[in-house]
Amino acid sequence: EAQVTQNPRYLITVTGKKLTVTCSQNMNHEYMSWYRQDPGLGLRQIYYSMNVEVTDKGDVPEGYKVSRKEKRNFPLILESPSPNQTSLYFCASSLTGRNSPLHFGNGTRLTVT
Amino acid sequence: GENVEQHPSTLSVQEGDSAVIKCTYSDSASNYFPWYKQELGKGPQLIIDIRSNVGEKKDQRIAVTLNKTAKHFSLHITETQPEDSAVYFCAASGDSGNTGKLIFGQGTTLQVKP
Secondary structure (H helix, E strand, C coil): CCCEEEECCEEEECCCCCEEEEEEECCCCCEEEEEEEECCCEEEEEEEEEECCEEEECCCCCCCEECCCCCCECCEEECCCCHHHCEEEEEEEECCCCCCCCEECCCEEEEEC | CCCEEEECCEEEEECCCCEEEEEEECCCCCCEEEEEEECCCCCCEEEEEEECCCCEEEECCEEEEEECCCCEEEEEECCCCHHHCEEEEEEEECHHHCCCCEEECCCEEEEEEC
16 A cells, blocks of 8 residues: 555653654655644645755754655654654655645654653 | 635535635745645545646536636535545645645634534
8 A cells, every 4th residue: 555654653752852753655756745733834844855865944944854865764853852843743755746746644743841 | 935825714514515715825936736635633635636727626526726816726525525524724836846845724624514
């Protein structure tokens, strides 16, 4: 089944403790992206990657890192999480990124205390 | 900056009625407009999209219209069913479509009453 898989689904952590949210897609998509969803704000792009070894900042990149060492994986790294990063996170992928449909994972709900 | 406004934020209809959700966008270079449906505990799922060279697109009970001059687009759901209840997001392409960026609206919670 074609899908985007995120792990974990739920994560509770404390301020300053580094964490990684994994994302993997099995559709051979070139483009991958991370969004965060907050009430009343819709989805906002954190980082994106047009292809392997190519990553760039979205609208809200502060406090996040990503890497794209292989086509299928696009982990999101929070080096020193803070409470304002408490949110629902979605990984997404598309064939080319250029006006092609985005496929989303089922989300990771992160709470930072 | 790039912005998409979506209205209404909540919408309640009776089963069988129609539902309309409207969005306006700010970037005149936007040329791709997808709509997503998000059910509880799941990620957004694409339900229909439209490109700027088309004014209307229909897929069974769902249709989208686009007015590029006025920079607004709408989702129309006819003969609504309880399973249509969800949060709906509109989006418009940003960065002239070159980076895959989508600017999302704030979302509309649709409730279809049986």
